[in-house]
Amino acid sequence: MTTLPPERHPESRTVHPPAAEVAGSRPLGVPIHQGHVFAFDDPDALAAAFTDPAGAFLYGRMGNPTVRTLERAVADLEGGAAALAAASGMGAINSVLLALLRSGDHVIAQRSLYGGTMAMLGDLAGRWGVQVTHVGGDSAEEVRQALRPNTRLLYLETISNPMTRVSDLPALTAVAREAGVLSVVDNTFATPLLCRPLDHGADIVVHSATKYLGGHSDVLGGVAVFASAELHAKVWHHASELGASADPFTAWLTLRGMQTLALRVRRHCDNALALATRLAAHPAVAAVHYPGLPQHPDHVLAGRLLDGGHGGMLAFEHAGGRAAGHAFAGAVRLAALAPSLGGVHTLVMHPASTSHRQLDDEQLRAAGIGAGTIRVTVGIEHPDDLWADLDQALAEAG
Numbered sequence: 001m002t003t004l005p006p007e008r009h010p011e012s013r014t015v016h017p018p019a020a021e022v023a024g025s026r027p028l029g030v031p032i033h034q035g036h037v038f039a040f041d042d043p044d045a046l047a048a049a050f051t052d053p054a055g056a057f058l059y060g061r062m063g064n065p066t067v068r069t070l071e072r073a074v075a076d077l078e079g080g081a082a083a084l085a086a087a088s089g090m091g092a093i094n095s096v097l098l099a100l101l102r103s104g105d106h107v108i109a110q111r112s113l114y115g116g117t118m119a120m121l122g123d124l125a126g127r128w129g130v131q132v133t134h135v136g137g138d139s140a141e142e143v144r145q146a147l148r149p150n151t152r153l154l155y156l157e158t159i160s161n162p163m164t165r166v167s168d169l170p171a172l173t174a175v176a177r178e179a180g181v182l183s184v185v186d187n188t189f190a191t192p193l194l195c196r197p198l199d200h201g202a203d204i205v206v207h208s209a210t211k212y213l214g215g216h217s218d219v220l221g222g223v224a225v226f227a228s229a230e231l232h233a234k235v236w237h238h239a240s241e242l243g244a245s246a247d248p249f250t251a252w253l254t255l256r257g258m259q260t261l262a263l264r265v266r267r268h269c270d271n272a273l274a275l276a277t278r279l280a281a282h283p284a285v286a287a288v289h290y291p292g293l294p295q296h297p298d299h300v301l302a303g304r305l306l307d308g309g310h311g312g313m314l315a316f317e318h319a320g321g322r323a324a325g326h327a328f329a330g331a332v333r334l335a336a337l338a339p340s341l342g343g344v345h346t347l348v349m350h351p352a353s354t355s356h357r358q359l360d361d362e363q364l365r366a367a368g369i370g371a372g373t374i375r376v377t378v379g380i381e382h383p384d385d386l387w388a389d390l391d392q393a394l395a396e397a398g
Contacts, residue, residue: 003076010077010193011262017073017255030069032252036060053236054082054229060247062240070251071223073258074213077192078205080225082232084239085251089188089208090116091244092222096184096204097121097153099238103129106151108176110137110167112160112367114186115355121155134366138298140171151181158197158305159189162315162351162375163368164289166298166305173201182231188212188342189313193265194306203227204235209250211342212312215257215264221250264344264380268312271346271386272378276314278387284324284394286372290314312378313341315351322371324397325350329374331393334385341377346386349375 003018017030038057040046049058057063071083086092097120101107109121111134124130133146137156154176156167173183184204185197191212197205207213209221226232239245269292276290291302292310302310318325328348329337335346339354349355351369364370378386 003072013077014073014258014261017069017258018076030066030252030255032248033065034248036064051237053084053233061243061245064248064251066248066255067246067251070209070246070255073255074192074207074209074223075225077196078187078225079196079198080205080227081229083223083225084232084236085209085246086222086224086239086244087246087250088220088244089206089210089222090120091246092206092208092224093117093186094120095239095242095244096206096224096235097124098242099235100182101128101130101152104131104150105153106131106133106148107153107155108133108135108143108146108151108181109155110135110157110160110165112137112163112165112369113155113157114161114188115351115357117155117186118363137165137167137172138301140168140175143172143175147175147179147181151179154181154183155186156183156202157186157189158195159291159311159313161189162289162313162355162373164189164291164296164298164311164313164315165368166291166302168301169195169197169200169202169305173197177201189311190306191261191265193262194269194309194311198225198227200305203231208342209254210340212261212265212268213258213342214254215261215342215344216253217340217343217345219250219253219257221246221254265312266309267380268378269309271380271383272312272314272376273310274383275376275378275386275390276316279314279316279390282391282394284319284397286317286319288314288316289368313375314378315373315375317370318372318374318394318397320372320398322352325372325374326353328393328397331396332389333392334381334389335376335379335393344380346379346381346389347377349377351375 049056075083182203185202205225207223273292280288
């Protein structure tokens with residue numbers, strides 16, 4: 001296997017994923033190994049493959065050469081020991097949660113999380129007796145006070161969805177580590193180009209590869225990266241039985257998308273800052289949530305934690321409330337009214353009725369989401385064209 005030396009920059013690492021050499025050469029494009037079953041000459045080697053996540057390939061649900069290339073590439077970018085690819089971001093999240101939690105365990109989770117993660121934690125609480133305490137994500141003392149003897153996980157997002165709060169990863173994970181609690185960080189919105197949570201004390205990093213890693217709205221996948229091989233093996237054994245495995249074509253599409261990750265992330269960040277600045281000055285906008293703005297509560301923290309930008313997502317509050325927010329979402333023309341994010345297109349969505357529909361009014365308020373909140377996941381179009389579209393939609397919404 002060919003890997004770049006550690007001093008090479010992420011911009012180079014995304015273009016040159018770890019690749020297997022064949023007869024003294026290697027393909028520049030990662031091959032797709034579509035076969036799902038592998039034959040052995042040695043019965044002992046076959047038996048060993050059932051229990052070794054880094055060993056010989058056995059069956060597609062347990063590993064595949066193309067999928068493993070993706071896992072190695074993302075682990076390399078995040079600075080992890082090993083990774084596990086899944087069929088979706090929720091597949092990666094569920095693989096981690098279900099492998100590490102059992103009835104009676106306690107989880108400390110950030111209040112402002114992706115709606116699917118919130119729904120899963122609610123399901124674990126309601127059906128399996130997993131206790132969940134929600135914290136703000138900015139106070140080490142709040143996490144310390146939330147600890148219990150049965151606390152097993154601290155769950156955070158680098159940049160929260162959709163309110164763009166930035167977690168104080170070094171402070172919060174230090175509290176968890178002192179207590180023997182594992183820290184899981186969803187790094188989807190930051191990507192390894194802006195932040196590497198393992199460097200700040202996290203034990204596991206999860207990604208929806210559907211978003212920025214794939215980058216072109218044509219792939220559904222997820223990845224979990226582990227600080228230790230032992231933790232990876234523990235989750236791998238469960239995930240193999242869960243069946244949330246990534247398929248080879250998904251892995252190939254994600255690897256292809258990752259080659260331009262550094263270029264895309266830079267444009268996403270630049271465009272988002274340009275739009276956030278203009279929205280903050282618009283009379284129809286009550287507030288803008290973007291960590292690149294000085295008035296954002298986590299602006300100083302973001303400057304320390306995020307390297308090279310503040311992400312490609314922003315949220316803003318329409319002064320007209322729910323009705324005006326709904327009208328705005330229907331009035332965009334260049335931007336698309338659609339879920340997801342991280343592709344080259346700019347997308348607009350109303351979280352209270354879509355991604356966070358599972359939350360009641362009290363939970364929405366706790367997460368900081370208002371009736372008129374609009375999430376904008378900024379693409380790579382020309383910023384002037386994007387602003388012209390948002391400006392006309394604001395005017396039409398009244």
